[in-house]
Amino acid sequence: MKAEIEVLQPGLFSTIQDAGRKGFLKYGIPMSGVMDLYAAKMANLILRNPPGSAILEITQMGPKLRFSHPVKIAICGALLSPKINNFPIGNNRVYKIEAGDELSFGKRQMGCRAYLAISGGFKTGKVLKSRSWFEGVTDNFKLNKTLKLPYESTNESKIETNASIKFTSEYLGTSEIDVFPGPEFDLLTEREQEILRSHNFSIDKNNNRMAIQLREIMGNSLKPIITGPVLPGTVQLTPSGKLIVLMRDCQTTGGYPRVIQLSETGMNKIAQKIIGDSVSFAFLG
Amino acid sequence: MNSKFPRIRAMGERAILIEFEPEISENTLEKVLFYKNKIEGHYIKVKVEVINTYNSLLVYYTYTIENVYDEVSALTGLFQGTKITKKTIVQLYNIPVCYDVEFGLDLKLISREKNLSLDQIIGLHTQPIYTVYFIGFLPGFLYLGGLDKKLQISRKIQPRMVVQKGAVGIGENQTGIYPKSSPGGWQIIGNSPVPLFDKNRLPPCEISAGDKVKFYQVSKSEFLKISEEIIEGKFQFKKTGYEGGN
Numbered sequence: 001m002k003a004e005i006e007v008l009q010p011g012l013f014s015t016i017q018d019a020g021r022k023g024f025l026k027y028g029i030p031m032s033g034v035m036d037l038y039a040a041k042m043a044n045l046i047l048r049n050p051p052g053s054a055i056l057e058i059t060q061m062g063p064k065l066r067f068s069h070p071v072k073i074a075i076c077g078a079l080l081s082p083k084i085n086n087f088p089i090g091n092n093r094v095y096k097i098e099a100g101d102e103l104s105f106g107k108r109q110m111g112c113r114a115y116l117a118i119s120g121g122f123k124t125g126k127v128l129k130s131r132s133w134f135e136g137v138t139d140n141f142k143l144n145k146t147l148k149l150p151y152e153s154t155n156e157s158k159i160e161t162n163a164s165i166k167f168t169s170e171y172l173g174t175s176e177i178d179v180f181p182g183p184e185f186d187l188l189t190e191r192e193q194e195i196l197r198s199h200n201f202s203i204d205k206n207n208n209r210m211a212i213q214l215r216e217i218m219g220n221s222l223k224p225i226i227t228g229p230v231l232p233g234t235v236q237l238t239p240s241g242k243l244i245v246l247m248r249d250c251q252t253t254g255g256y257p258r259v260i261q262l263s264e265t266g267m268n269k270i271a272q273k274i275i276g277d278s279v280s281f282a283f284l285g
Numbered sequence: 286m287n288s289k290f291p292r293i294r295a296m297g298e299r300a301i302l303i304e305f306e307p308e309i310s311e312n313t314l315e316k317v318l319f320y321k322n323k324i325e326g327h328y329i330k331v332k333v334e335v336i337n338t339y340n341s342l343l344v345y346y347t348y349t350i351e352n353v354y355d356e357v358s359a360l361t362g363l364f365q366g367t368k369i370t371k372k373t374i375v376q377l378y379n380i381p382v383c384y385d386v387e388f389g390l391d392l393k394l395i396s397r398e399k400n401l402s403l404d405q406i407i408g409l410h411t412q413p414i415y416t417v418y419f420i421g422f423l424p425g426f427l428y429l430g431g432l433d434k435k436l437q438i439s440r441k442i443q444p445r446m447v448v449q450k451g452a453v454g455i456g457e458n459q460t461g462i463y464p465k466s467s468p469g470g471w472q473i474i475g476n477s478p479v480p481l482f483d484k485n486r487l488p489p490c491e492i493s494a495g496d497k498v499k500f501y502q503v504s505k506s507e508f509l510k511i512s513e514e515i516i517e518g519k520f521q522f523k524k525t526g527y528e529g530g531n
Contacts, residue, residue: 028426136423180296226308226340231299234297252421263298264297
């Protein structure tokens with residue numbers, strides 16, 4: 001019998017992600033991949049998985065899962081009160097799972113996205129060289145009760161703790177997002193630039209793996225641009241004067257001015273924000 | 286070349302943006318695709334992806350760029366003293382479109398507003414050889430240039446929640462095919478059964494930037510016949526070499 005995870009409850013929104021789909025941008029296919037690279041990398045590292053091994057990205061309210069065979073797991077990123085057979089467990093360490101064990105999640109303590117890594121990585125199917133789920137590319141795009149997630153069982157009982165790995169959860173609580181000026185930043189008025197440098201913005205209800213909208217209306221003196229390249233981390237200024245932070249599943253091109261580009265750590269930080277959270281931009285360049 | 290362009294600079298920690306004169310023209314596309322090719326040739330050992338739009342190239346690195354200054358200098362070097370040569374032969378794809386009113390939801394509206402008969406609309410749409418500038422917006426969505434001015438019409442004020450897969454539409458000076466069902470604001474004039482994006486195929490899109498496209502009219506029964514061929518895996522694009530491409 002194959003080792004697989006049964007989904008007892010799907011939770012709010014979980015997807016399988018890896019390092020993303022590489023080499024297909026020119027066909028208009030989004031990169032996808034984990035939203036918080038740091039947390040996902042740490043979870044894989046703790047288990048000594050190859051970097052970029054497929055992982056379950058869990059958003060705010062976790063699922064309830066049952067494992068068919070023994071394996072090792074680790075959870076990093078958001079603190080979502082994980083439990084094994086109802087016993088609370090912690091983030092950032094390795095746990096041995098036995099056949100029939102159930103992993104569930106409780107109250108969200110901090111952050112938005114937790115990463116469940118499994119030794120060897122999830123073995124769900126690849127489409128266009130990646131296991132990352134994305135609607136329109138992969139058949140599955142959201143965890144549901146009918147799905148079974150395959151993995152490779154390991155009976156190795158020894159749990160080696162890699163003492164050299166220091167995971168910090170501090171970034172989960174920070175509201176300062178590290179950014180660079182975007183291609184059209186210089187075209188903004190001084191006042192608009194100042195607003196971006198000094199104001200606080202808050203996360204809108206429209207936030208998902210494609211984009212995170214910010215609530216505030218800052219105005220916009222710029223005309224649309226000739227459709228040009230955009231990337232995860234590109235912040236667009238819409239004609240109505242709102243900011244949209246593009247995330248991992250974003251389109252490859254866009255016509256709104258690109259006023260900011262998030263740094264890699266900035267992307268990890270904003271991926272951990274939920275509706276109403278406050279953010280400000282710290283310019284690196 | 287104007288000294289201000291190409292403008293080469295970092296866009297975050299993983300990409301370098303190269304911009305040419307802000308215009309939509311075959312001339313600019315020619316330059317963009319020439320340098321795209323050159324950059325791809327330069328980075329054989331390093332993993333980068335290069336995408337183009339009307340007047341930009343984005344070099345995306347699969348890792349964090351260590352020294353932006355060095356990368357920008359290396360790329361700048363590629364633009365020194367090279368004569369742009371045209372890629373002389375590209376592919377011309379003949380794409381079937383059924384302009385039946387069942388699919389062409391906005392044909393009557395365009396006919397009224399532009400004072401054109403349905404046959405005139407179809408004639409004007411099937412006549413030009415369109416240029417594929419790039420693929421973006423949705424997987425397999427072709428940005429086509431070359432729409433006849435007489436067919437240019439503004440987008441719908443209220444976009445449709447669902448535009449069918451294969452829908453052929455017009456929005457301002459652009460025309461294109463929706464590769465999958467999606468919300469959309471273009472005026473819809475027909476439907477094409479051809480697969481523009483196939484996730485199970487490598488590469489997933491057969492048509493690429495720089496290629497040419499010409500539409501031809503098919504009846505409803507021909508449309509259904511092609512659809513069946515696609516399901517049975519027998520369909521092949523009608524294409525020919527086209528001289529004097531970008």
